[in-house]
Amino acid sequence: MRLVHDLLDIQILDARRRRAGKVDDILLEIRAGRPPRVAAIEIGALTLARRLHPWLGSLAARWAQRAGPAAPHAVRIPWTAVRRIERRQIHLRIQATATPLWSLEGWLAKLYTHIPGSGR
């Protein structure tokens, strides 16, 4: 597999086929005497900001410290949580709702329960 061509920037689906972000970065593990392997994928606005520009990255990092539902994340999903890759989409074994990937989505969804029609 070509990492940048076939893994970076592709869609991630969780165990219940919810869209859980894109592969924003890849973490490699360097092993003595053996070829490196993918240890984890990283997802989130903080990761993206770092990849786009160091200046944007430090700005996002400062915001991340303040917490809050919209604060940018860098969420690492270990490669062991990946079930398969199919049609250029990653299928995870885990549910996104159990990770910080879902913090803003979950916070908004809870907010929406006060607005009629949000669950139709």
Place this chain on the structure above:
Amino acid sequence: MKKILEIGLGVVTGIGGFLEAGSLATAAQAGAEFGYQLLWAIALGTLCVIVLVEMSGRLAAVSHHTVVDAVRERFGIHAFMVPLITVLLVSLITLGAELGGVCMALQLATGIAFQRWAVPVVVVAWGLLWRGSFGLIEQGVSLLGLVTVPDHEPARYGFLAVSILGASLTPYVFYFYSSGAIEDRWTRGHLWINRVVATMGMGFGGLLSAAVLVLAALVFHPRGVRVDSYAQIGRLMTEALGDWGFPLFVLSLGIACFGAALEISLTIAYMIAQGFGWNWGENVKPRDAARFSAVYTLALVLATALVVIGVDPLRLTNISMALTAVTLPVAALPFLVLMNDRHYLGPHVNGRLANVVVVLVVVLAAIVAVVALPLQLMGG
């Protein structure tokens, strides 16, 4: 039978997507000022939009990717940010223009200033998106559209030409169309439906624009009237259809702009949600696509501000159409590269004709726009 229904709905939705403030206004202005001279721009714009829309449906049916998903994946996040930011900015201005068009229709109908209509209009628009009633509106739009429409100044000529080209491609319909195809789970079996829908839907839309231009050329051009307001376009309809012309015009302006406003709000939300991999969908409950719903809500609020502060809707429409033309290469060229990539399309990559048409029209529109836009802004 099911396929025929599918085609019918697709064509009707296509016409609805095509007809909006931009097409109506620019075609009327062009006919009034230059007679039939600018019909070529409508023909060229329609041809280009048919090709682009067919391409985006084909991409979705074959690769199961929306245009946005595929562009980010293929070109990486750095290159993706350029079309993302450009399209978002231009779409927000266009959204303001469409909401302004609805408010203007209400002003023409009631005499109450358009700025005051901004908030009620946006609340209704948001409510429809929230309840997921988009499809219904879109089909209503085209039906009404069908009821209604039966060189001495080179800068202005160029400006109107790009406005028309921009209007046929507003608001980046190809982003929108591929999202719908994914939501309807298109497969290779839909390829021929896609071809029919793209050609007929966009083709009829182009014909309606051409009809407005011809009408304006017949009624306004001989008297040297220049179309500077939406009320004037309404007078055109009185001339053609008698007493019923004006109310019919107001009704279709309002509904066409309203449909377009919903479509652009969704396009903005699709771009962001698909770009960052969030849950999205026009038929998904807001609770299950929370960030997606938040994006169209925010977009509507921002665009309403443009109307509330009282920017003239027709002027806003003209500017947003020309901006669409200038920025078209940024949105369309990466998409075109993608359509020639066998990793995504296998044997269904673009033929040479599609490539040539898109490159020619997109580059032509951008060049004319770059030349004409500053002249028009300084002069007008």
